[in-house]
Structures are given as C-alpha cells and as structure tokens.
Amino acid sequence: MMHETVHKLLNEQINREFYSAYLYLQFSNYFKAKGLDGFANWYMIQAQEERDHAMLFYTYLQNEDMPVTLAAIDKPDVNCESDIAVLKAGLAHEEYVTSLIHAIYSAAYDVKDFRTMQFLDWFVKEQGEEETNAKDLITKMELFGGDPKSLYMLNQELAARVYSAPSLVL
Numbered sequence: 001m002m003h004e005t006v007h008k009l010l011n012e013q014i015n016r017e018f019y020s021a022y023l024y025l026q027f028s029n030y031f032k033a034k035g036l037d038g039f040a041n042w043y044m045i046q047a048q049e050e051r052d053h054a055m056l057f058y059t060y061l062q063n064e065d066m067p068v069t070l071a072a073i074d075k076p077d078v079n080c081e082s083d084i085a086v087l088k089a090g091l092a093h094e095e096y097v098t099s100l101i102h103a104i105y106s107a108a109y110d111v112k113d114f115r116t117m118q119f120l121d122w123f124v125k126e127q128g129e130e131e132t133n134a135k136d137l138i139t140k141m142e143l144f145g146g147d148p149k150s151l152y153m154l155n156q157e158l159a160a161r162v163y164s165a166p167s168l169v170l
C-alpha cells in the first residue's frame with residue numbers, strides 16, 4: 001500500500017503537470033500573436049510533453065491501484081512583458097517543477113517506496129534536460145534576439161522542433 005503522503009504528492013503532480021501544459025500553451029499563444037511561429041511551435045511541443053508527464057503520473061497511480069483525484073487547473077500566471085521575460089519565466093517554472101519532483105522523491109525515500117523512486121528517476125533526468133533547454137533558449141535569445149535577421153533564423157531553428165512521445169512507457 002502506498003504511503004498517504006507519497007500518494008497525495010503524486011496526485012498533486014498530475015495537476016502541476018497539466019498546469020505546466022497550460023502555461024506553455026499560453027507562451028505559445030503569446031509568440032503566435034507576435035508572428036514568431038517557431039517559438040510558438042517550440043512551446044506548443046513543450047505543452048504536449050507536459051500533458052504526457054501528467055498522464056504518466058495518472059497512469060502510475062492507476063497501475064498501483066491508487067485513487068486519482070482531479071482538481072481545477074489554475075489560470076496561467078505569466079509575465080508576458082517581453083520575449084525574454086517569457087523565456088525566463090519558463091526556466092523559473094522548470095526549476096520549480098524540479099523542486100516538486102525532488103520533494104516527492106524525498107517523501108518516497110523516507111518511507112522506502114522504491115517503486116515510486118524508480119518511477120521518478122525518469123523525471124529527475126527529464127527535469128535536468130528541461131532546465132538545460134530553457135537555459136539554452138535564454139542564451140540564444142540574449143545573443144541573437146536583438147537583431148531582426150538573427151531572430152528570424154532563431155525562429156526558423158525553433159520551428160524545426162518535432163514532438164516525440166516520452167521514452168518512459170508504463
């Protein structure tokens with residue numbers, strides 16, 4: 001039987017991941033309105049990945065015969081003052097999600113829930129990649145975003161991102 005705290009945190013994470021999808025959809029919407037379709041594509045795929053993450057937590061709980069309780073998803077809280085502000089909000093959000101994953105891992109560790117720890121290993125690695133991607137995007141934007149021609153090329157680069165299903169299958 002899964003420990004109550006671990007169950008509660010895993011269930012909450014479903015909502016956090018759907019919120020992440022919602023947040024990135026808002027980012028995509030922001031860039032689409034600005035005519036930066038490549039950035040819009042990049043965040044649309046990010047939103048898809050977040051929905052996948054939510055479904056992995058959902059499926060994991062169901063596979064463990066633990067009840068799933070779905071809650072309301074908050075309105076995205078975004079500072080869309082500038083392109084770089086949006087990118088930085090993305091990094092701050094990923095760092096926050098990393099702290100959530102680590103908190104669940106820590107709770108699972110405390111009660112020797114090895115199965116949940118193994119499930120979360122994928123997310124620990126994934127968060128490292130997501131933070132790196134967000135940082136790279138900020139670096140590129142700071143280097144090239146000020147020049148229209150370079151911004152056009154960066155937008156083209158981001159337009160090439162394609163969705164792939166998560167490597168974790170439950």
Ligand code: FEO
Pocket residue numbers: 017020049050053094097130
């Ligand atoms: Fe599902 Fe970007 O963390």
